[in-house]
Amino acid sequence: MDQHNQASQVSSAPAAQTTYNPTDIESRWYQYWLDNHLFHSEPDGREAYSIVIPPPNVTGVLHMGHVLNETIQDILVRRARLQGKNACWVPGTDHASIATEAKVIKRLKEQGINKQDLTREEFLRHAWAWTDEHGGIILKQLRRLGCSCDWDRTAFTLDEKRSEQVIRVFCDLYRKGLIYRGLRMVNWDPERQTALSDEEVIYHEEHSHLYYLKYRVVESTESKVENNLPEGSVVHKDEQGYYAVVATTRPETIFGDICVCINPKDPANAWLKGKQVVVPGVGRIVPIIEDRYVEIGFGTGCLKVTPAHDVNDYALGQKYNLRTIDVFTADAHLNMDTVEDELQNNVRRYHGMDRFACREQIVKDLQDKGLVEKIEDYDNKVGYSERTNVPIEPRLSLQWFVKMQHFADIALPPVMNDDISFYPAKYKNTYRNWLENIKDWCISRQLWWGHRIPAYYDADLLAQTGLENYPNDRIVVSETRPEGNYVQDEGALDTWFSSWLWPMSVFDKEEDLRYYYPTADLVTGPDIIFFWVARMIMAGYEWQGDKPFRHVYFTGIVRDKLGRKMSKSLGNSPDPLDLIDRYGADGVRMGILLSAPAGNDILYDDSLCEQGRNFCNKIWNCFRMLKGLQVSDTEAPITDREAVTWFTLLLAKTEKEVDDLMNKYRLSEALMTIYKLFTDEFSGWYLEMIKPAYGQPICQKTLDCSMLFFERMLRLLHPFMPFITEELYHAIAPREAGDTIMRADTMDWDADSLLAQDEDGAFMARIEHLKQVVTGVRNIRAQHNIAPKEAVTLIAAQPLSQLVDKLAHCTQQIGAEKPSLAASFLVGTDEYTIPLANFIDVEAERKKLLGELAHQEGFLRGVEAKLNNERFVTNAKPEVVEMERKKQHDANERIAALKARLASLSL
C-alpha cells in the first residue's frame, strides 16, 4: 500500500481515544517525510545550516548515549529548518578499525578460522561481508528516533571517497614534513597486537605490590666496600655478602635489566658507585649508573633500568646509549630468545609464559633463593587499552607519527578567542591544557581493517636492510602505487586519522563543500575532545583554511538513576527501541532531554519518558477538546476576547523566550518553557477561559484563534517532538500533498508588534491578578471543603473581569459589607472576601490570618531595618530605595487589612 496515502488517512480525523498512541503514527510520518524528500538538502540561495553526525561505529547498536546526542542534533536541525535555513544533517558511520576488527576476528574464530591463517585480502573480504551484513543497523535505528538526516548523503569513513581524501592528506603531510616514521616507545595493545596513541590508553588506579629485590654486588668489587663507606650509607649485607635493593612493580621485566641507576647525590647509595651488580634470577652482571632522574628516598633509591619495557628507562637508555633487550612477544608472553646465550639456562623456564603468570613465578623463585627483601602493598596507575581493556605494554617499535606542534599552534587560538565556541565554556581549559602539552600522534596501527598506509619500500633494498634499517629517504609515499617492484607498508591508519577530516570529507562535491562548510554545530561528548574535536579543528584549518564548525555542544554522560555509567555488564542500560515502543519516540526524546543541560551528566530514569508520554497525551487531549466543540456564528463574548488577547501576548512573549534559550543552547529549559506554556497556561487557564457552558457552542472567531495558538505551539514544539506535532498539524486542517509542519513559511506573525500593543504590561498584569484571585477562591474552597459546583459570593472593592466568575464559579459583589463569618485573602494589597456563614471554622481562619500577619510583620521589619539605615538610604541607588518604600507601604496596607479581618472575626 502507498505509505503516503496511509499518512493522509491518519491525519484526516482525530482518533476518538483519550490516549495518544504513537506507534503507527510515528512510522507513517517518518515514511511520509522520506517519500517527500523533506530531509534532503541541496545548495541554494538560502542560508546554510549543516551538522555532521559524530559517526557511530558501523557495527554498533543504538544506546542511550546516542539517543541523547542524536536527539539534540535533530532538535537543532529541525529548528534551523523552521527558521527558513537550508538545513542539512549528514549521517554516516565510522569503520572503527580496532573495534570492528576485533568483532570480525571473534566471528571468524567462532567459525573456526584464525586471522593468522588468512591473507590480508581474505580477511578484508570477511570484514566487508560483516560490515555489509551488520553495518548500518544503527542508522536504521536513528529513524525510529525521528532523526531528520539527509540519508542521500550517508557516508562511511572507509568508503571510496573518504579513502581517497585520507590518503591524499597523508601524502600531503608527508611532503610537508609533518609525518615521519620512527622507532619509538609506544603503547602496545598485546590483545590486538597493535600500537595505540596516547589518547587510547586509560589509566586505572590499582592495588598492587612493590617488590624489593636483592641485586648482589659482584665479588670482585666487594672488597672495597668495607674500607670506604661514605657518611649516611645504607648498606645491605647478609650471610652471602653485599647487595643493593631495587624496588619494582614489574619483576617480570627483570630479564631486560641493563643496569641499576642511583642518584649521584644520594648518600644512602653512594657506596654503590662504580660497582657492578647481578640481576637476580637472571645472572646478568650490570653496572650501577648515576642519574638525577632517580628520586632520592623513593623506595630504596635504586632503580632497575629496563630500556625495552618502560618509557623512562628508554629515555635513560637513549641518554647513556644502553642496549635494549626486549623480553616480550607481541602478545606479551615472555620471549627468552633475546637473552644472552650464556644466561639461557637461568631463564629458559620462563619462555612462553604470560607476563602476569611470569610475575608470580619469578617472585616465587626469587623468594626461594632468598633474593626478595620484602613485598609491600602499593597503589599505582596501570594503563589499559581503551578498546580491548587489557593492560598496555610499553613497547619499542617502528611506527608512523604526525608532528603535532604545528597543529597545536593553529588550533588553539580560534577556541580561546571564541571563534569556535564551546558549550559549556569550561572545556576551553581542558582543550588548552592538552594543546599546550601536545605530543606527536602515533597514527599507524598493526591492523588490516582501515586505510592502508600509502608508503612503499623498494623490494630489493628492503630485502637487504630489513624494515628497521630501511633508509627513510628511500621510502616512497604516494597516492598511487609506484611503478616497479615495491612493497607497501603493512600498517593501517588510526581511525581518527580519517575522522578528523569528517566535516569536510562528507561533502563530495566542491560546490557542496563551499556551501555547507564550516558546519554550524557539533554535538558530541567531552570524552572525545582530544580524539576528535581538537583534531577536526586542526584539520579544518590545515586543509580548508577555516574552522570545521562554529559551536560545539558537549553533552553529558547518560547514567542510571543511581549515577552509575550505563554498561552492558551492569545491565542498567535500557534498550532505546524498547523505550520507543513503550513511550513513543516523542516521549523518549522529551524524557532524555528534560534533565540534560549542556555538560551535565543525566541520570536517566523511565519516569522521565513517562513524563514525555504524558505530555503527548495532554497535547492530544487539548486537540480533542478543541476539535470536539460545536461552533456558532455569534459575536464572541467579552471574556473570549480577553482570553484571546491575553494568550496572544503570552504566546508571543514565550516564543521569544524559547528562541532566546535555544540561541544559548539551553535546550532543556526551552522545552520546559514550552511544556509549561502548554500545560499550565494553555490547558489550565486558556481553555478553561474559552470553554463554553455545557452543551453550548463556541463562536467561530474564538475557535479560529485557539486553533492558531495551538498550531503555533505545535510549531514551537516540533523540533523536540516531531511526530505528534506533524500528526496534529495535519489534523487541524486538510493540507496540500507534501505539506509539513517542518516547512518554514507557515504562519508568520510579528511578535514584537503584538507585544508592543501592551507595552506597559498593564493588560497582562490585569490577567495575572485575575488568575491570582481565582486561585485565592479555589484555595478557600479547598480549605473549607466547598465543592467546585457550589457557587460562592466574592466581595471585592473593584469589579473584575467576568472571567473570574467563570473560572472560580463565583458571583462578584462590589463594595459589599464584609460579614464577620467569612474567609478572605489578599492579592497584592487588594482584599477579597467570601462569606461563609455555614462553613467557616473561626479558629482555623483566625490561625491562618495570624500566620499571615506574622509573616507580613516580619517582612515589614526587614524592610524598615533597611530604610532606617541612613547608609542604605544615602548609598543605594534611588530606584532601589524607592522599591523598599513601596514594599513598606504595601506591607502596612496588608497588615491593616489583616488586623481588620481579625477584629471582625472576633465579634
Next chain:
RNA sequence: GGGCGCUUAGCGCAGCUGGUUUAGAGCAUCUGCCCUACAAGCAGAGGGUCGGCGGUUCGAAUCCGUCAGCGCCCACCA
C-alpha cells in the same frame, strides 16, 4: 603532583555582571476531586536560608579568602 568544575527543597537542576515584596520551576510527597479534553488527569498544599567558617559592602545564594566533601581532565616517581 598539577588544572578545572561542582556543593541551592526528598531527587536531578535554574538563579550567581550583588538590591525586583524575606530563594524559582520540574519530578516526587501530602490533601481533596472520576466536573462531559485528559485519573498518563484536575484543584490545592507542605518543603530549602542557598556545604562550613571568615571577609568586602548600606546590602551576598550571587564578589574575595579559607576549610571540607564530590566529580572530571592531565602528569614518566620505579
